[in-house]
Amino acid sequence: MRAAVCPGYGAPEVVHIEQRPAPSVEPGQVRVRVNAAAVNFPDVLLIANEYQVSVPPPFVPGSEFAGVVVETAAEGFRVGDRVTGTGMYGAFAEEVVVPAASLSPTPDGIDDRTAAAFGVAYRTAYHTLRSMARVQPGDTLVVLGAGGGVGLAAVQLGVLLGASVTAVASTDEKLEAASSYGATHVVNHRSGKLRDALRGAVPDGAHAVVDPVGGELAEPALRSLRRGGRFVTVGYASGVIPRIPLNLVLVKGIHVLGFHFQDVPADEFDRNETELREHLVGGRIRPHVGAVYPLEETVQALRHVADGRAVGKVLIDLT
Incomplete structure (x- = not known):
């Protein structure tokens, strides 16, 4: 699979695109074909090793994505399900493997770009x-x-x-x-x-x-x-x-x-999640996507965010 890889800590420009083996799926995990990924400021910090936790390089950055389940070793999801998810890293790739608990079904009528831009x-x-x-x-x-x-x-x-x-x-x-x-x-x-x-x-x-x-x-x-x-x-x-x-x-x-x-107290957390999902599905809110880059331009997408130029969300399109 194609993936954006951080080979060592530094500025966004250290990231490059390469072919990597698809990660294996362990019990409790799900493999997702990524269609859209969102660039967040913590991605820039992880690459620079300036976040509150460190990820040993080499690693694939990217913490937020939307796509389709292509393999599952967990209850609750089937091949073909449309999902959105988060993780510390791994999203800037054609495929990502994450615990099932980090995934949510993408609501009907919500496209992958909107789903990727919405979550975090x-x-x-x-x-x-x-x-x-x-x-x-x-x-x-x-x-x-x-x-x-x-x-x-x-x-x-x-x-x-x-x-x-x-x-x-x-x-x-x-x-x-x-x-x-x-x-x-x-x-x-x-x-x-x-x-x-x-x-x-x-x-x-x-x-x-x-x-x-x-x-x-x-x-x-x-x-x-x-x-x-x-x-x-x-x-x-x-x-x-x-x-x-x-x-x-x-x-x-x-x-x-x-x-x-x-x-957030558990009862309030559930209330907030339900309300927010209803607002999205009901069309009362839509994420503002200010820029979209192909996977080959991941460096430019990261630089866009690092320089404070982002308006709303910056996405990487992997379709």
Whole structure:
């Protein structure tokens, strides 16, 4: 099979395409013919060995995919089933073998590109909004990194949940996308002081902030919260982990939370998953796919994400 391979740690340019033997299927696993794979920022970090876990090279990067089952050694799936799945690595290849538990059926009427673009970003955003930020109709919500995969998903879902969303991003193109999905206010943080811009956008203070970026944007966003507001840190796409003055947390009674799937209470997790799937199947949300590359251009796809140019999701097409 053809696969994108990371032979050693480094920049995206170390990745190359080669022929590799198809991985064997062990009990409890399923082989999937990959039709579409999504590029996520952690893929870039894994290749650079800058993620919180290391994968020994050589390895096939890629953590999110959609395709068709071609072999199974597990209950619950049959050859020919359309599925979407996640894993730490392996998706940037014509075939991937994963535990059955990491797969979900692709809903009828949802194409593989949509399925590949949907899973990680939208599940992260929805669980964050529902169970961490606890967004309610009428709330004001600030979303940092609002042009990226998780950020743009949070904009769409925040609007769907009834919030007034202020989208913060680095380019007008990203802000145009956020506006098209219902953001009430948009802020280009490169155009001036973010603290002043947020004071104008949410003069009474925000109920919640979702931050997948970190870096220098975190503190002014936190300052924009009203008393008792919730600040949810999701990731650090900026590459910089922020240092928050704790006196702000004390004085304003702010709640600072970190998002992990395993921290969502089981009953809420099931509720969130059901609601999100219903929103997708019902056509109330659709992932924004900003760029699609063939497998041969995996390096360009990774560089697109690494450089912060992605608007919504970046995909690799393997059909």
